[in-house]
């Protein structure tokens with residue numbers, strides 16, 4: 001299975017420019033793009049159905065004029081409402097070839113609206129007539145097919161600085177753009193269709209959709225044993241907060257770690273003992289955690305879920321151990337505002353470190369970073385030397401070497417207490433099995449999303465590290 005690349009607006013323009021430099025015909029490209037739009041529109045229309053094409057002043061509008069002509073030729077009743085006449089180039093040529101009905105219209109009278117106002121060239125928030133057209137289209141009740149990206153959505157960030165089209169479907173070209181997958185853009189995109197319009201395949205791109213093309217799940221050899229599959233240590237929270245670490249430990253075991261041990265004080269472990277069976281227990285403080293981590297049987301560490309007041313000391317011991325490590329929750333907050341110091345500790349050893357903040361933890365750890373979710377995760381990875389999972393519905397995984405992935409399979413059912421602890425456990429389990437940091441993080445996010453999707457309504461975090469993870473793994477191996 002191949003990874004699905006995601007290109008920014010600049011990268012798409014560069015691919016297009018390289019193709020033109022080799023003699024590619026830009027109007028032919030526009031015709032192919034519009035052909036895909038017309039094909040998608042036709043499947044949503046009754047015979048002779050009514051289509052309103054909203055056409056902007058740039059090449060997105062150009063796609064709209066060509067699609068209008070193709071749909072009219074196919075027998076549909078097409079009207080174009082133009083925001084402004086294209087000045088020159090392919091869009092002007094496309095507008096010139098449109099001879100059908102043109103002018104203002106009530107969008108509610110149409111079976112389908114084609115949104116060709118703005119694409120990757122959106123330069124500022126929509127105002128005036130553009131804003132009015134978008135609001136009227138959204139309010140009309142007619143389904144909207146967006147050309148390339150819903151007008152008003154920033155293709156690189158998913159931001160909507162003003163109003164934006166609410167599409168049921170978006171037909172984009174060559175590759176997905178970050179704005180289709182990052183919130184809130186994803187909510188405006190509807191069903192995303194990616195059309196091949198003949199540009200050479202995007203290869204070696206640093207950004208991809210998270211999916212099985214990016215990583216391979218470990219399968220144990222016949223001659224393996226539990227420690228060869230990877231031992232994991234998880235720091236147990238204090239006596240009244242043991243659940244989070246237990247979820248992480250259980251998930252690590254489910255994800256394939258051969259042996260998982262919760263480490264903590266005696267009182268906490270007595271609570272843990274009442275709940276766990278295959279997960280083992282070992283008494284220890286922060287120093288004890290460090291000593292246990294030194295064992296060659298231990299291949300990965302998880303510190304943070306419910307970690308409590310010891311989080312900083314245990315994270316320190318874990319960072320010193322030089323073992324692959326995941327820091328989550330309290331272990332991230334313990335370094336609030338000290339990202340540079342944390343980075344120095346991370347860079348002391350050559351081994352993967354994963355940081356798994358939600359937005360709140362991220363803001364505390366990296367208060368200076370701003371921009372899109374993608375840009376912030378990438379900057380945090382570069383700054384810290386760790387693989388960063390910036391969690392949420394549009395979870396971003398970013399590596400210090402510049403690679404990044406966006407996860408799009410996570411359902412809202414995952415927004416429940418403890419589900420991040422399960423994610424931390426799955427990722428630690430992957431690390432323990434020798435999966436490199438970026439791949440371990442991406443695989444964990446994808447598995448977590450798949451498990452959430454299968455469980456659906458009523459999901460609680462205990463379910464996530466139950467048999468469903470086994471089913472998801474079995475489907476992907």
Ligand SMILES: NC(=O)C1=CN([C@@H]2O[C@H](COP(=O)(O)OP(=O)(O)OC[C@H]3O[C@@H](n4cnc5c(N)ncnc54)[C@H](OP(=O)(O)O)[C@@H]3O)[C@@H](O)[C@H]2O)[C@@H](O)CC1
Pocket residue numbers: 012013016029030033056057058059060061062063117118119120121122123124125126127130147148149173174197
């Ligand atoms: N690349 C490819 O592979 C292919 C690309 N193709 C298509 O080309 C599209 C990109 O075309 P594009 O570069 O002409 O930009 P586009 O989105 O039409 O907008 C630019 C125009 O909008 C204007 N404008 C911007 N914001 C505005 C605002 N808020 N309010 C008002 N005006 C605003 C801006 O004016 P200005 O900022 O200069 O005032 C300019 O006139 C791409 O999305 C795809 O559909 C396909 O045909 C073939 C393959």
Ligand SMILES: Nc1ncnc2c1ncn2[C@@H]1O[C@H](COP(=O)(O)OP(=O)(O)O)[C@@H](O)[C@H]1O
Pocket residue numbers: 329358391392393394395410411412413414415416417418419420421422423448
């Ligand atoms: N709306 C959502 N859609 C999909 N996944 C979500 C959503 N909200 C949260 N999640 C996921 O649920 C998990 C929540 O993690 P976190 O906030 O750390 O919770 P906890 O600390 O209770 O475990 C993360 O993996 C996050 O990506």
Ligand SMILES: [K+]
Pocket residue numbers: 060115116117118119146147148149150151
């Ligand atoms: K559009």
